[in-house]
Amino acid sequence: MKVLLSIFHIVVCVALMGAVLLQQRKTGGFSGIFGGGTQADASGGQWQRFTTLTKLSVVLCAIFMATSLILVFLAG
Template sequence: MVYVLAFLHLVFCIALVGLILLHSGKGGGLSASLGGGVGGPFSGTTIMEKNLTRLTLVVLGLFVLTNVALVFLG
């Protein structure tokens, strides 16, 4: 059980790093090159940015849950 949680924790960690790198910063980031910055700077956040933020928060929640579970089981 601990090994499965540790593997899932590693997967969520790698996914979280990748999702954070996809977010657009002040310079546009990788998200703009994938279609996230199509609307321009005056149109606000795009649907892709909102969905990327939601997905990042879900993966963050799963990462925290596996972290807490590993603390209690370890």
């Protein structure tokens, strides 16, 4: 069980790295970090505006966190 979960975790890690590296770069630079966003950016329906790679990254990140927690509990 632990070995299969570890192998799955490694596959998810590699897939997450690939999904992040394949994404397009934003041209805004650091403008969004220091309050450059508007109230409209936080409105509902933003999930539909995400690209497929962004959605895939979010899902893979959630799976990565879940498998990390499960592996920690299995190790203890």
